[in-house]
Amino acid sequence: MFQKILIANRGEIALRVLRAAKELGIQTVVVHSTADADAMHVRLADESVCIGPPPSRDSYLNIHQIVAACEITGADAVHPGYGFLSENAKFADILAAHNITFIGPTGDHIRIMGDKIEAKRTAKRLGIPVVPGSDGAISDPAEAKRVAAEIGYPVIIKASAGGGGRGMKVARDESDLEVALATARSEAGAAFGDDAVYIEKYLEKPRHIEIQVFGDGMGKGVHLGERDCSLQRRHQKVWEEANSPALNSAERTRIGEICANAIADLGYSGAGTIEFLYENGEFYFIEMNTRLQVEHPVTEAITGIDLVHEQIRVASGGGLSVTQDDIHFNGHAIECRINAEDPRTFTPSPGTITHFHTPGGLGIRVDSGVYSGYKIPPYYDSLIGKLIVHGRNRVECMMRLRRALNEFVVDGIKTTLPLFQELVNNPDIANGDYDIHWLEKYLAKTES
Structure with a gap:
């Protein structure tokens, strides 16, 4: 197992990885820009290194500074989180050249799946249905x-x-x-x-279904079910849930087995997500993300498996902790992405959070790196937190989500909380009757 992991990210995902590392008894190092000096993950890490000014290109995307931080602190592995350098093959290759483990797939697999044309060819070769x-x-x-x-x-x-x-x-x-x-x-x-x-x-009314997969890099692979990410605005996911309201158990098993077998045949290592458009009972591959997804907590909620623990275990050479027979799906989970944005125009709303109160109770999880008095910088993604709710079934999950959204308080800036408070009361959403165009049509209708 690693002695010290450097977390090459910021915000809620940096804090998420930091917590997992601490639970495994691993020392943590975080890098940060000058704008993030007071961030929660910086406060909680064992060590922190400032790697540059606020612009991402000068800090979180600065490979040489991150490698230097590894060498200064003695970190033997890097977790990239999502975004930034998480799907940068050059970064993975450079770390390997410095004998530092990249907690993710090989540079070659990142390159293959980062090129949409080559990814589609590879998917077709592996038996994955394509558009x-x-x-x-x-x-x-x-x-x-x-x-x-x-x-x-x-x-x-x-x-x-x-x-x-x-x-x-x-x-x-x-x-x-x-x-x-x-x-x-x-x-x-x-x-x-x-x-x-x-x-x-072009499919007219598809759903966006993605399959969470894991490979050990040695010919074994598993799937952890699907997530429905169909509620989107400008191709950006807003609301994700597992299991999908559109699939039955036979469809879930069929596409899951196809993906798990493909990952095994590819010799893939670590976490990945194979994304599909789904229409009229058919799946059509669109891309594969070779990293942890923003929405990974809904999979954790229904499987009970910590995906970051699993990433670290696989990257350290420990193999997968579970077989396919060990993975069971329990209940239903929904994630809402809470952004620092106007809930109607989606204009970013940086500024100081004057009051921050998160909901609690059974089945409620909030992944966030902000706190009362924290200043949202204007330089990065507007995500300030994720509300994840789990219930024994979708009806219970929706009821719990409605209650949790009403408890969630963020003052001082605009957020997308009011939008989710609308959506959770919409009959189409309650019935699971939506596709990838639904949200934009709803917003256009309510604005007119």
């Missing part, structure tokens, strides 16, 4: 028209190196296609430094 579309990158309008005609309109053009909805354009017929192709390539080049795009069939 019909082009076999590779497309730049020629004539070739784009041929592929679109073959798979049928509407189609969606996606950036190969993309994420977060950037470099994505829908073409509903041939007259839209050429402009959509050029626009997507331009956006992809500007956002990712790579203008490669590909074409897929």
Whole structure:
């Protein structure tokens, strides 16, 4: 087991990893920017190292500073959390060259899954169902028209190196296609430094279902069920739940086994999430995230398995602590992402939190790194906390969530709490009757 882990992140995820490390008896080091000097994870860590000014490129994305912090403190492993350098293959390779363990997959696996075209090819080879579309990158309008005609309109053009909805354009017929192709390539080049795009069939009313997987890097793999992440705004997840209201046990078992077998065949090490669009009983692979997800607590709630403990165990060479037969799903869990944003316009709302009170009671968990008097900096992601609620079934979970949201108090800044207080009382949400477009349609309707 590791002696000392450096946590290369900030906010609630840095605190989440720090707690797991302490429970395992491992010393902790955190890095931070000057803007985060008073952050909770800095206060609670055994050691902390300031690695630069507020801009991420000068601090949390500064690989050389983070490696130097490892060497100064004697850290023998790095946990990247999510975001920042968590899916940076170069970072994983550099750590390996310095004999520091990256708590995550190999650089090669990060590279494969970070390239959406190569990821789709790999998924297809591993027996994972994929969305019909082009076999590779497309730049020629004539070739784009041929592929679109073959798979049928509407189609969606996606950036190969993309994420977060950037470099994505829908073409509903041939007259839209050429402009959509050029626009997507331009956006992809500007956002990712790579203008490669590909074409897929556009599904009209899908759900976003993701499967949590774990591999030991030695040919064994398991799945820990699915999460339904269909409530989204501009391709950003807002509300996640497990199990999905849309799946039955047979579908859950079928897609879970496919993913677990694929991870084993790939020789993958650590936590990963295989993401699908789901429509009319069919799953279509869209991407794989080679890291811990923001929404991992809902999986922990229904399985009782600490995913960060598992990450650390696997990275240290200890293998998986469970087999597939050991994993059981109990009850229902929902996570709401509480952001420092206006609940209607989603404009960021940095500032000082004057009062912070979290709900409590059976089945309630709040992952947050903020406190009363904490100043939300304007430089980073607006997530200030996650409310995770577990119940014996979905009805009990929703009732508990409604109560917890009414107890949650954050004063001094605007947050998205009022939006969740609306959603938990909406009949479509209560019935689990929503898709990836539902939230944006709801917001547009309530604003008009």
